[in-house]
Amino acid sequence: MKNIFLFCWLFCLSGPLMANAGATVSHTPDVVHFDYQILAQRSHKTTLFTQGLVLDGNTFYESSGLYGQSMLVSYPREESANKWAQLTANFTQKDKLPDRYFAEGLALLDDKLYLLTWQEGTVFVYDRTTFAVLDRWRYSGEGWGLTHNGEQLIRSDGSEHLHFHSPEDFSLEKTLDVQESGRPVQRLNELEFIAGYVWANIWHENRLVQIDPATGSVVGSVDLTALTAQVDIDSSESVLNGIAYDAERDGMWVTGKKWPSMYLIKLIKPAEESSE
Numbered sequence: 001m002k003n004i005f006l007f008c009w010l011f012c013l014s015g016p017l018m019a020n021a022g023a024t025v026s027h028t029p030d031v032v033h034f035d036y037q038i039l040a041q042r043s044h045k046t047t048l049f050t051q052g053l054v055l056d057g058n059t060f061y062e063s064s065g066l067y068g069q070s071m072l073v074s075y076p077r078e079e080s081a082n083k084w085a086q087l088t089a090n091f092t093q094k095d096k097l098p099d100r101y102f103a104e105g106l107a108l109l110d111d112k113l114y115l116l117t118w119q120e121g122t123v124f125v126y127d128r129t130t131f132a133v134l135d136r137w138r139y140s141g142e143g144w145g146l147t148h149n150g151e152q153l154i155r156s157d158g159s160e161h162l163h164f165h166s167p168e169d170f171s172l173e174k175t176l177d178v179q180e181s182g183r184p185v186q187r188l189n190e191l192e193f194i195a196g197y198v199w200a201n202i203w204h205e206n207r208l209v210q211i212d213p214a215t216g217s218v219v220g221s222v223d224l225t226a227l228t229a230q231v232d233i234d235s236s237e238s239v240l241n242g243i244a245y246d247a248e249r250d251g252m253w254v255t256g257k258k259w260p261s262m263y264l265i266k267l268i269k270p271a272e273e274s275s276e
């Protein structure tokens, strides 16, 4: 809900779209190809096969996948002002899922954590503080990424579809087809709702896409190939995945599966570069 009020992001990221809003003809707006600046880097536990990433205040919430290893954890962003929490620090909270569940996307809404599972058709609802399981509901299809727009939970399933669910019982309310310049964008994975747009990882790609949740159109993207290239990884499955908006620092944290680092990046519109 807070994200709606992130004026800077709204201004910075939607400027070109607002310019198009007054157009009298309906057409696919051009995709804005953002550049980025790395504002900070901190450690990330390589035991985490990142599926969902959320930041609220000074607390990261992260879900980690794989059968027999799936877990939900929380940990501080900083241990003191401007000092990143150490890699060796214990998790603040940890809940290991039963072995038959493969944890996927994660969203925090109204003090509840919603955790998807990959092919088990179950969404778990946790108390954000105690990690007590408050509810568990069934849904059809696969669970990949999860975020929310303040009113609905938004789920990806590895296809080009985004599914909008009620937070009351996870009933399906709407499905949206995501396309970029008229072509479906498949393998949508981790999600983050920022200033009115859904940002998404694409499985096995090094770019993030910005999706207009009203139309399904990709209106922006950022290529993180250079950032990914500097990460020391040892598996082809250690792909870029995980987006968490940092309201305090006005940037987005990104990481990947079993990555040793997470990065705070700020997006820059191409036209802004000359004035930076």
Ligand SMILES: [Ca+2]
Residues within 6 Å of the ligand: 052, 053, 054, 106, 146, 147, 190, 191, 192, 242, 243, 244
């Ligand atoms: Ca996220």
